[in-house]
Amino acid sequence: MGRILTAFIGYRGLAALSFIAVPLVVIFSIWGIVSAVNYSGSWHNLLTFHPTGDPMTIFAGITIVVGNAALGAVVFPDVTRYAKGAVSGGIGASVGYFLGGVFCLVAGAAMAIAANVPDIGSTPNIPAAMSKLGLGFLAFFIIVFAQWTTNDNNLYTGSLGLRNVVNIPKKALVAIMGVIGIIIALLGVQNMFVPFLTFLGLYVPPIAGVMIADHWITAPVIKKKQYQFGAGTTYSKLNFVAILSVIIGGFTASKITFGIGPINSTVLAFLIYIIFTFIFTKLNLHYEIGEVTEESSGF
Template identity: 70%
Template structure:
C-alpha cells in the first residue's frame, strides 16, 4: 500500500469514528473526558421529569436515596460493560461478536438501530419540540415542529461527527446542569424555609415506596449502561474507561434527578399527567433564557448518543458508512416525530427494550466466566479473527432473561433480566460443555477491512 492510500484509509477510519475497528491508543481520551461524555448521556428532560415524578410520591430525602441507590445499581453493571469496551477499544455490538457470534451481534445491532437510533430518537425529538413550545409559548422558534427540526439537526450533527462531537458538547452541557441542580436546591430550600423543612415536605401526589422509586430510576437509565462500550472504547485503560463512564453516568443521573425534584417542590406547579410540569417549574423559578439553554443542551447531549449508538449498532450489521447511517436514521426519526407517530411506537419499543438489558448479563458472563473458564479462550478483534456465526446459548439466555425478567412481580425488571441472563447463560454453557454439545454454530472470519 502506498503512502497516499494509507493516508486515505486513515482519513476514512477517522471519519467512521472507528465504528468497526479498535480505537488506537493514540486516539484514546482521559478519564475526565470519558466521565463528562457519559455524564452528559444521562442528562435529559426525561431524567429531570423522573426527579419530578419521585418528588410527587416521596419526601425529598427519599428522592435522594432512590436516586443514589438506583443510579449506583446501574453504574455497577455499567462498569463491567465499560471495562470491556476500553480493554479492546471496540463498540458494544463489535464486542458482542464474541458472546453472540457474528450474526447474533448483527441482530443486536439492528435492535439498537430500531430502538435507540430511530424509535427513541424520534420520541425525544418530539418531546423536545413539545417542551420548547410550553416553555416559550408564542415564540416562532419554539413552535413544536420548528423546534423539532432545528433540535433534530443539532442532535444529528454531533452524532455525525462522532465521539469528538459528543465530548465537545458534553463539556458545555454538564456545567449547565450542575448549575441548574444547585439553583434548584437553593430555590427549594428558600421556598420551604429551611433544609429540614424541605426534607420533610409532604409529597403532592399519591405516595410510593422507596423501592418503587428505585425501580423508576433504574427503568429510566438501564438501557444506556448496556452500551457503555460505545463511549469507553476511547478510554486510556480498562479501569479508567469503566470507572469514568460509570461515575459520570452516576453523578449526572443523580444531579438531574435531584434538580428535577427540587424544582418541582420549590415551584409547586400543576402536574403534567402524573408528573410535576418541569418546564413550568423552570419558568416559575425565573430561569428564563438559562432554562432555554438547559433544555437545548440536555436533549442534545442525550439524543445524539441515542442516534450515535444506533448507528454504531447498525454499522456492525451492514457495510454502509456510519456517517450515512446517522443521517438516514436521523431523518427517519425526524419524519416520525413531525408526523406525530412517535407515541404509536412506544409499546413496541418498550417490548423490544426488555431484551436489551439481558444482553449485558450475557456479555459479562461470557467475558469473565464462559470464555476464559469453560472454553480456555480470550477475546481478540481485528482482521483474521474467527467468530462463531451464532451462539445459541447466548440467544436463549437473552430471550429468557428478557421474557422472565419483565414478568416477575418482584425486584427491578431490567436488573432481574440481567441477572437471569447472566446465570442462565453460565449454566447453559456449563451443562452443554459437560454434555459435549456445541452451542456455537458456523464460522465467520473478520475481513481485512475490519468489518
C-alpha cells in the same frame, strides 16, 4: 438536528460538545436547586413534600430508575474505549455518570416539587417548572444542551450496534435513526415514558448479563478462546443464544413477584446464556450466524 450532527461527526463531536455542555449543566443544576429552595421557603418544605397520585412500590421505582440508566451502562464501552487506560476510563465514566446523574436528578426533582406544575403525560414538565421558578431563557438553553449531550451519545452507540447487523454505513444509520427519533418524539412518546422505562429496566440489564457471561465464562472457559475486541476483530453477526437469553431473562423477571426486577433479569440472562452456550457447544450445534468485522468507532 444538533444531536444528529455531533453523532455524525463521531467521538470527537461528542467530546467537543461535552466540554461545553457539562459545566453548563452543573451550573444549571446548582441554580435550579437554589431556586427551588427559595421558592419553597426552605429545604424542610421540599423534603417533607407529600406526592399526589397513585402510590408506587419501592421495587417498581427501582425498576424505573434502572430503566433510565441501564442502557447508558450497557453502552459505556462504546463511549469509554478511547480512554487513556482501562482503570482511568472506568473510574472517570463511573464517577461522572453516578455523581453527575444523581446531582441532576436531585435538581430536577427539587424544581418539579417546588413548582408543582402538571406533568406531560407521565413525564414531569421541567420547562414549565423552570418558567414558574423564574429561571428564564438561559436555563432553558442549558437544558437543551443537557438533552443534546444525552441524545447524541444514544444515537452514536445505537448506530454502532445496528451497524453490526445491517450493511449500511454508520453515518447513514445516524441520519436515519435521528430522523426516526424526531418522528417518535413528535408522536407524543412522553405519554408512555414511565411504561417505557419499566420495559427498559427489565429487558436492557439482561444484555449486560450476557456480556459479562460471554467475557468471563463462555469465551475463556467453555469455548476455550481468548476474548478479543477492537477494530479489526471478527464477530458473529447474530448470536441467537444471546438474543434468546435476553428475552427469556427479561420476560421471566417480569413475572417474578419478589426481588428487584433488573437484578433478577440480569442474573437470569447470565445463567441462561452460560447454560445454553454449554449445551450447544457440547452438542456441536451452531448458534452464531454470519460474520462482521469491527470498524473504527471514531467515524
